[in-house]
Amino acid sequence: MTKEILLGDEAAALGAVHAGLSSGYSYPGTPASEIMEYLIRISGGGTKFTADWSVNEKTAFEEALGASYAGQRALVSMKHVGLNVAADPFMSAALTGANGGLLAIVADDPGMHSSQNEQDSRFYAQFAQIPCFEPANHQEAYDMAREAYDLSERWGVPVMLRMVTRLSHSRGGVVTREGRPKNPIRLGDRTCWTLLPINARSRFQRLLDLQPEFGRYADASPFNSLDLNPGDRRLGIIASGIGVNYVRENIEGSAAAPSVLKIGTYPIPEGLVRRLVAHVETVLVIEEGAPLIERSLKGLFGIPGKTLTGKLSGHLPLAGELSPESVRKALALPALERMSCPEFELAGRPPQLCVGCPHADTFRALNEALKGRSGATVFSDIGCYTLGWFPPFNAIDTCVCMGASIGMAKGASEAGVHPAVAVIGDSTFGHSGITALLSAASFKARMVVVILDNCTVAMTGGQPSFATGDRLLRIIEGVGVPRDRIRVITPLPKFHEENVRILAEEIDAPGLSVIVAVRECLEEARKKAKR
Amino acid sequence: MITSRKQDIILAGVGGQGILSIAFVIDNAALREGFNVKQAEVHGMAQRGGAVQSHLRLSRDAIHSDLIPKGAADLVLSVEPLEALRYLDYLRPGGRVVSSSTPFINIPDYPKLEAVLGRIREIPGSLVLDSEALAKEAGTSKAQNTVILGAAASFLAVAEESLLEYIKVLFAPRGDKVLGANLRAFELGRKAAG
Ligand code: SF4
Numbered sequence: 001m002t003k004e005i006l007l008g009d010e011a012a013a014l015g016a017v018h019a020g021l022s023s024g025y026s027y028p029g030t031p032a033s034e035i036m037e038y039l040i041r042i043s044g045g046g047t048k049f050t051a052d053w054s055v056n057e058k059t060a061f062e063e064a065l066g067a068s069y070a071g072q073r074a075l076v077s078m079k080h081v082g083l084n085v086a087a088d089p090f091m092s093a094a095l096t097g098a099n100g101g102l103l104a105i106v107a108d109d110p111g112m113h114s115s116q117n118e119q120d121s122r123f124y125a126q127f128a129q130i131p132c133f134e135p136a137n138h139q140e141a142y143d144m145a146r147e148a149y150d151l152s153e154r155w156g157v158p159v160m161l162r163m164v165t166r167l168s169h170s171r172g173g174v175v176t177r178e179g180r181p182k183n184p185i186r187l188g189d190r191t192c193w194t195l196l197p198i199n200a201r202s203r204f205q206r207l208l209d210l211q212p213e214f215g216r217y218a219d220a221s222p223f224n225s226l227d228l229n230p231g232d233r234r235l236g237i238i239a240s241g242i243g244v245n246y247v248r249e250n251i252e253g254s255a256a257a258p259s260v261l262k263i264g265t266y267p268i269p270e271g272l273v274r275r276l277v278a279h280v281e282t283v284l285v286i287e288e289g290a291p292l293i294e295r296s297l298k299g300l301f302g303i304p305g306k307t308l309t310g311k312l313s314g315h316l317p318l319a320g321e322l323s324p325e326s327v328r329k330a331l332a333l334p335a336l337e338r339m340s341c342p343e344f345e346l347a348g349r350p351p352q353l354c355v356g357c358p359h360a361d362t363f364r365a366l367n368e369a370l371k372g373r374s375g376a377t378v379f380s381d382i383g384c385y386t387l388g389w390f391p392p393f394n395a396i397d398t399c400v401c402m403g404a405s406i407g408m409a410k411g412a413s414e415a416g417v418h419p420a421v422a423v424i425g426d427s428t429f430g431h432s433g434i435t436a437l438l439s440a441a442s443f444k445a446r447m448v449v450v451i452l453d454n455c456t457v458a459m460t461g462g463q464p465s466f467a468t469g470d471r472l473l474r475i476i477e478g479v480g481v482p483r484d485r486i487r488v489i490t491p492l493p494k495f496h497e498e499n500v501r502i503l504a505e506e507i508d509a510p511g512l513s514v515i516v517a518v519r520e521c522l523e524e525a526r527k528k529a530k531r
Numbered sequence: 532m533i534t535s536r537k538q539d540i541i542l543a544g545v546g547g548q549g550i551l552s553i554a555f556v557i558d559n560a561a562l563r564e565g566f567n568v569k570q571a572e573v574h575g576m577a578q579r580g581g582a583v584q585s586h587l588r589l590s591r592d593a594i595h596s597d598l599i600p601k602g603a604a605d606l607v608l609s610v611e612p613l614e615a616l617r618y619l620d621y622l623r624p625g626g627r628v629v630s631s632s633t634p635f636i637n638i639p640d641y642p643k644l645e646a647v648l649g650r651i652r653e654i655p656g657s658l659v660l661d662s663e664a665l666a667k668e669a670g671t672s673k674a675q676n677t678v679i680l681g682a683a684a685s686f687l688a689v690a691e692e693s694l695l696e697y698i699k700v701l702f703a704p705r706g707d708k709v710l711g712a713n714l715r716a717f718e719l720g721r722k723a724a725g
Binding site (some may be wrong): 002059171173242245250323325352353 | 599
């Protein structure tokens with residue numbers, strides 16, 4: 001037993017390693033990146049277990065699923081929107097089931113610190129009808145990972161561990177246990193793993209038949225706990241994940257003494273919820289993300305004779321993350337006294353491209369090439385270059401999801417938009433852009449795709465990109481873009497005029513062009529120089 | 532150093548200014564001294580030159596929330612003056628600010644520096660120092676974060692020796708020159724605080 005200080009992401013990863021992990025896969029994305037970063041760091045260069053980045057989350061999930069098929073304990077980690085990408089294998093893996101333990105760690109980003117939307121991955125676990133864990137702190141993140149593998153192997157189903165930004169990116173102490181050995185290879189049963197209708201129907205029935213057992217586990221799990229106050233029946237709180245921390249932070253040392261049901265595992269522990277609700281007059285539900293628990297308690301008709309409060313009732317905001325203050329208010333406690341400070345007009349400080357970033361030079365050239373062309377639209381994508389939306393560039397018009405730029409440019413071009421330009425980074429192109437470019441090339445869509453090859457996944461801290469350099473050029477040619485319509489530029493101020501000319505030529509040309517702007521990310525170059 | 536069962540500190544600055552390095556040093560110093568520690572930090576997009584902060588909580592007792600409640604912070608340590616102002620509503624009555632006076636101007640609407648500094652100085656017990664000049668004197672303008680750490684040392688609930696130990700752990704791998712500059716930066720910050 002040793003105590004270590006770890007990021008929440010690292011605690012979950014270490015729990016998986018000590019549970020006997022064989023293989024982990026992931027695609028970078030805030031706030032989940034540190035899970036794989038840490039696994040790679042402690043994998044002994046892959047000698048202790050496999051820990052690798054994948055091309056995207058779907059691929060990562062399938063790689064982990066393959067390891068599980070082989071009887072090995074496998075992990076796949078991703079940010080919330082990554083699970084959308086991996087949703088196809090995720091949903092069907094609930095039917096194949098897990099042979100070796102299969103854990104999906106999904107990190108949500110309520111408040112959208114570094115994301116394009118808020119979504120609550122607990123719904124995915126509910127949708128797939130698999131068990132889900134939601135840690136309140138670092139120790140639980142560590143312990144739950146181990147427990148998740150035990151359940152996954154006991155029931156033969158994948159299990160989700162749902163993290164949120166504040167825990168993923170907070171450091172705290174973790175007492176670790178002795179690790180256990182990995183599983184030997186033991187192949188899956190072909191009847192379970194071949195989801196032909198004839199097999200899939202029985203696998204689905206099996207999943208349905210397991211539900212009552214999942215429910216019984218939730219009611220008895222040490223991660224769910226009910227603390228009834230016999231002396232006060234007014235208020236009962238249901239708090240899940242890190243929500244319970246804000247409750248404890250606020251009621252400690254105050255006169256309030258509500259009954260508290262802490263939830264750390266799903267399906268929702270029905271028995272415990274019933275006992276709490278029976279005991280109190282008003283129920284307040286506090287959960288990070290969407291009102292999943294609250295909505296299921298409310299149903300269509302509410303709870304007769306009881307008052308139900310939470311996000312749906314307006315006691316807590318529906319958008320953004322919880323805070324000690326918002327929970328304090330929901331608990332009807334007076335705000336803490338603060339230092340009194342006269343108002344001061346604060347200027348915001350949004351993130352921006354590094355000084356000298358190659359993207360900046362590309363955007364300057366692109367802006368000039370598009371000047372005076374009314375209706376020109378730049379469909380962009382997810383990465384550092386999304387910051388090109390801000391002044392002084394104002395260079396992009398859209399950012400939706402990984403890879404959306406190319407498909408949207410094709411659709412808009414076919415709807416009559418000209419010039420239609422897609423701007424996408426090398427790693428995002430590898431993740432989800434290749435198939436869209438295959439489509440655009442097949443239809444000779446009239447558009448220009450600018451691929452910003454900075455040789456890395458920059459925004460999330462410099463993970464390897466798989467579609468960069470020479471391989472990137474071969475992919476572009478391979479999907480059918482004519483060789484003379486693939487142009488390579490170097491985004492540097494001294495090549496500005498030339499780059500503007502090349503961009504303008506391709507914009508004016510019919511059909512599809514791809515311009516690859518190649519220059520390494522400065523942060524990456526700096527890191528390499530340090531090594 | 533001060534004696535306290537718990538301490539809540541907001542660290543503030545701009546992405547790239549080394550907030551997380553200060554956090555690393557205080558975290559580990561506190562752990563060594565038997566404190567429980569929680570430290571919420573900012574990763575991802577904001578690290579690209581945006582406003583970043585870290586909530587650092589030390590306590591002899593259990594720590595619940597990863598975030599410091601508004602009105603609970605004992606200290607705001609900031610490597611940038613405008614960023615210091617952003618978190619004043621976290622301070623408890625009697626809380627303190629230690630801030631650099633060196634602005635990091637990467638936005639078009641940066642307020643008048645005198646107004647910013649004046650505003651910090653209105654806070655009783657606040658300390659504003661020219662971290663850039665002191666860091667340069669120590670050998671590298673990059674050590675402004677360590678200057679601020681040194682200036683705050685006497686207000687922290689952990690001993691100076693522990694801080695110095697983890698400054699060594701952090702900077703020794705980057706070579707003697709970097710380590711030496713940071714040790715000097717700490718010392719200059721400490722002296723400037725008087
Ligand atoms: S990290 Fe790299 S790609 Fe991102 S803004 Fe900085 S230089 Fe540009």
